[in-house]
Amino acid sequence: MRTLNVDLADRSYPIYIGEGLLDDLRYFEPHIRGRQVAIVTNETIAPLYLDRLQKTLAGYKVTTVVLPDGEAYKQWETLQLIFDGLLTARHDRKTTLIALGGGVIGDMTGFAAACYQRGVDFIQVPTTLLSQVDSSVGGKTGINHPLGKNMVGAFYQPQAVIIDTATLKTLPPRELSAGLAEVIKYGFICDEPFLTWLEAHMDDLLALEPTALTEAIERSCAAKARVVGADEKETGVRATLNLGHTFGHAIETHMGYGVWLHGEAVGAGTVMALEMSHRLGWLTKAELDRGIRLLAAAKLPVVPPQEMNAEHFLEHMAVDKKVLDGRLRLVLLQGLGGAVVTAEFPREILEETLRADYQALVGQAGEH
Amino acid sequence: MRTLNVDLADRSYPIYIGEGLLDDLRYFEPHIRGRQVAIVTNETIAPLYLDRLQKTLAGYKVTTVVLPDGEAYKQWETLQLIFDGLLTARHDRKTTLIALGGGVIGDMTGFAAACYQRGVDFIQVPTTLLSQVDSSVGGKTGINHPLGKNMVGAFYQPQAVIIDTATLKTLPPRELSAGLAEVIKYGFICDEPFLTWLEAHMDDLLALEPTALTEAIERSCAAKARVVGADEKETGVRATLNLGHTFGHAIETHMGYGVWLHGEAVGAGTVMALEMSHRLGWLTKAELDRGIRLLAAAKLPVVPPQEMNAEHFLEHMAVDKKVLDGRLRLVLLQGLGGAVVTAEFPREILEETLRADYQALVGQAGEH
Known part of the structure; x- marks a missing residue:
C-alpha cells in the first residue's frame, strides 16, 4: 500500500x-x-x-x-x-x-x-x-x-x-487503454523520464501486472496532485492537464457522448496537440513520432474520426470552457515534458493541424 | 449612500x-x-x-x-x-x-x-x-x-x-412586514439597543421613511455580516441567525410553501422561541411580552396557525437541517440580545411550548 x-x-x-x-x-x-x-x-x-x-x-x-x-x-x-x-x-x-x-x-x-x-x-x-x-x-x-x-x-x-x-x-480492455491515455499524458506535460518508463512497461500494464500498475497510478496521481496543489481553481498551470482535451471534447461531442470513450478521444486529441506543436517548431519530428508510437502501444486510437473535418472541430471548440473572451487557448508542448497553455499561434497553423493526414503520420511513426 | x-x-x-x-x-x-x-x-x-x-x-x-x-x-x-x-x-x-x-x-x-x-x-x-x-x-x-x-x-x-x-x-405591505421579522430578529439575538430603536421607529419603517429604512437595513446587515464573518459555514454562532426558523419552517412546510410568507412564519416562530425561553426561566415575562408587542407592531402574525397541533410541529421539525445525530437543536434566548443554540432542554418544555395558548399570551402582552 x-x-x-x-x-x-x-x-x-x-x-x-x-x-x-x-x-x-x-x-x-x-x-x-x-x-x-x-x-x-x-x-x-x-x-x-x-x-x-x-x-x-x-x-x-x-x-x-x-x-x-x-x-x-x-x-x-x-x-x-x-x-x-x-x-x-x-x-x-x-x-x-x-x-x-x-x-x-x-x-x-x-x-x-x-x-x-x-x-x-x-x-x-x-x-x-x-x-x-x-x-x-x-x-x-x-x-x-x-x-x-x-x-x-x-x-x-x-x-x-x-x-x-x-x-x-x-475492467474491459478498451477502458484500460482509455485510462492509459491519461497516464501517458502526465509524461507528456511534465515528466519526460516517465515516458521512458512507460515505453519499457507498456506490456506489463496491459497485462495488469500489479507492481507496474501501482507504480503507474502512483506516479500519475503524484503528477496530478502536484499540479492541482499549485492551482486548485484552474487559473493557471492546472489547465495543462487538459492536453488533448480540447480536440478530444470536440470528438466526444461530435460523435455523441459515449461512442468514443473519453480516454480514446483524449488519445487522438493528444496526437493532434503533438502534431500542432511540431508544426509550430516546438517538437522535433522524432519527438512527435515517439509520442504517436507510445499512444499506439497503449492500443489507443491515434487518428481522429474520419467523419470529422476541420469545420466540425472549429465549431465544437468554440464552446469549450477553455475559451476566454472569445480567444481559443490550447495546451501545446514545447519539448516532451514541457506543456504550455497558449492562445499565441497563427490561426492557419491550427487549421493545417485539423486538415493533416494522420493516417500518413502514423505510418511514418511506425517506421522507426 | x-x-x-x-x-x-x-x-x-x-x-x-x-x-x-x-x-x-x-x-x-x-x-x-x-x-x-x-x-x-x-x-x-x-x-x-x-x-x-x-x-x-x-x-x-x-x-x-x-x-x-x-x-x-x-x-x-x-x-x-x-x-x-x-x-x-x-x-x-x-x-x-x-x-x-x-x-x-x-x-x-x-x-x-x-x-x-x-x-x-x-x-x-x-x-x-x-x-x-x-x-x-x-x-x-x-x-x-x-x-x-x-x-x-x-x-x-x-x-x-x-x-x-x-x-x-x-413592495406589498405584507412582504414589508415579513422583512421586518428578520430585522427585529437581529435585535433579539445580539443587539438589545436595536430593539429600543425599533420600538421608537416602527411607524416610520411601515411608512417607508427613507432615513429610518436605511438605518434599519444597515444595522441588520451589519449584525448579519458580523455573525457570518465569524462563522461562514455555520458550524457555530451562525446558527443563532435561525431564531424562530425551526418553528417557522414547520409552519411553512405544513401550510404549503408560500401560503405563509417566510417572514410571517419566522414571526410566529420567534414568538414560540421566546415563549420556550421564558418557560425555561431564561426570559422574564416582561421580556416575553415586549418581544410579542414589537412583532405585533410590525403587523406580523404572532400566533401559530390554528390548524397545527404539537404533533404536526414535531413531525416537521425532525427533518430540519438543525437536527444533528438525531438531536433537535433550537435557538433560544438567555435574555433579549443573547441567543444560544442548544439541545439541552427537557422534552416536556418543548411540548408545553407547542401546546401553549398563544391567543391568550398576545392578549396579556397587549395589556402593558
Whole structure:
C-alpha cells in the first residue's frame, strides 16, 4: 500500500493505492465523521463490488443508491436520485457519501456531496484506471448539460481517495487503454523520464501486472496532485492537464457522448496537440513520432474520426470552457515534458493541424 | 449612500445601501470582470426594474433571464432555465450573473453562479426588505427539494450586494412586514439597543421613511455580516441567525410553501422561541411580552396557525437541517440580545411550548 498526500491551501487529503483496500475498514474509518454513510454506485459495478464494500462498512448505517450506468446519465435527473435516497433515509449534515465506480459516478457523487445541505463529506473509491489517475484527484465534480459537457458543477475535495488496484481485473480492455491515455499524458506535460518508463512497461500494464500498475497510478496521481496543489481553481498551470482535451471534447461531442470513450478521444486529441506543436517548431519530428508510437502501444486510437473535418472541430471548440473572451487557448508542448497553455499561434497553423493526414503520420511513426 | 464590508477568511465583499443605486453604474462596474453579464429576475420584478438595470449596464453584452415568480419555482427545472440562457448566449467563465429580485431569485441565481462552469461571479440586487437584510448577506444559496426546503445548494459569496432602498416602494405591505421579522430578529439575538430603536421607529419603517429604512437595513446587515464573518459555514454562532426558523419552517412546510410568507412564519416562530425561553426561566415575562408587542407592531402574525397541533410541529421539525445525530437543536434566548443554540432542554418544555395558548399570551402582552 502506498499513500500520497494532495496538499491544498484550505484542504488536504490522502490517496491510498494498493490491492484489496476495498475490504479494509482502516482506510475508511478515519475519514467518516458520523454514523451515516451512503454508497453511490451503478448497475454495472453494484453486482461486482457493492456487497464487499457494504460488509466493510457494516458498523455504519448504510444507504445504497444504484444509478443507471453511462455518461448519458450524467445529468440532473440521475443526480436527483442521490438526493431522493439521502432525504428518504434522513441523512443529516454529518453524513458521508462514498463514490464506488468510474468517473461518472465520482463526478456525480462529488457534486451531490457539494450540494446536499450545502456540502457534506465524500470519499472516492474509483474502480476504473481513468478515474483512479484522473477524475478522483483534484476536486472537479459536476454533470453535463444538453448544450455542453461538465457545464454544471463545483470544485469540491474528497476526504480521501481509496484506490483498490484489484478492481481493474474486471475492467474491459478498451477502458484500460482509455485510462492509459491519461497516464501517458502526465509524461507528456511534465515528466519526460516517465515516458521512458512507460515505453519499457507498456506490456506489463496491459497485462495488469500489479507492481507496474501501482507504480503507474502512483506516479500519475503524484503528477496530478502536484499540479492541482499549485492551482486548485484552474487559473493557471492546472489547465495543462487538459492536453488533448480540447480536440478530444470536440470528438466526444461530435460523435455523441459515449461512442468514443473519453480516454480514446483524449488519445487522438493528444496526437493532434503533438502534431500542432511540431508544426509550430516546438517538437522535433522524432519527438512527435515517439509520442504517436507510445499512444499506439497503449492500443489507443491515434487518428481522429474520419467523419470529422476541420469545420466540425472549429465549431465544437468554440464552446469549450477553455475559451476566454472569445480567444481559443490550447495546451501545446514545447519539448516532451514541457506543456504550455497558449492562445499565441497563427490561426492557419491550427487549421493545417485539423486538415493533416494522420493516417500518413502514423505510418511514418511506425517506421522507426 | 452607506457602505458595509463583509469580512470573510478568503473572500470579502461590500454592501452598498442607498436610494437610486440601480441607475448608477459606479456601484456595478468595479465588480464585473468581463464583458458578459446575465440579469436574472422574475415576471413580477421585470416590468418594474429590468429596463432600468439594462440601461445602467448598456456598456456590457447583457443576457436577461426572466423566471416565473414564487417559492414554488425555487427548484431544479427553473434553475435549468438560467443555465439554458447562459449556454445559448455562450457565456464563458468570466461572466457575471446579477440577481434582481427577492430571496428566491437571489438564492437561485447564487446557486447557478456557484455551479455554472464550476463557479462564476455574481452580484446581488435585492428588491425586497427580507432579501436586503437576510438572504443577500452570507452566501447561502440553493433550491428546494420535494422532501425539504433548501436541501440542495452551496455556500457561495457574491462580489457585491447593491441595495436600492427605493425598490421597497413597490413592495406589498405584507412582504414589508415579513422583512421586518428578520430585522427585529437581529435585535433579539445580539443587539438589545436595536430593539429600543425599533420600538421608537416602527411607524416610520411601515411608512417607508427613507432615513429610518436605511438605518434599519444597515444595522441588520451589519449584525448579519458580523455573525457570518465569524462563522461562514455555520458550524457555530451562525446558527443563532435561525431564531424562530425551526418553528417557522414547520409552519411553512405544513401550510404549503408560500401560503405563509417566510417572514410571517419566522414571526410566529420567534414568538414560540421566546415563549420556550421564558418557560425555561431564561426570559422574564416582561421580556416575553415586549418581544410579542414589537412583532405585533410590525403587523406580523404572532400566533401559530390554528390548524397545527404539537404533533404536526414535531413531525416537521425532525427533518430540519438543525437536527444533528438525531438531536433537535433550537435557538433560544438567555435574555433579549443573547441567543444560544442548544439541545439541552427537557422534552416536556418543548411540548408545553407547542401546546401553549398563544391567543391568550398576545392578549396579556397587549395589556402593558
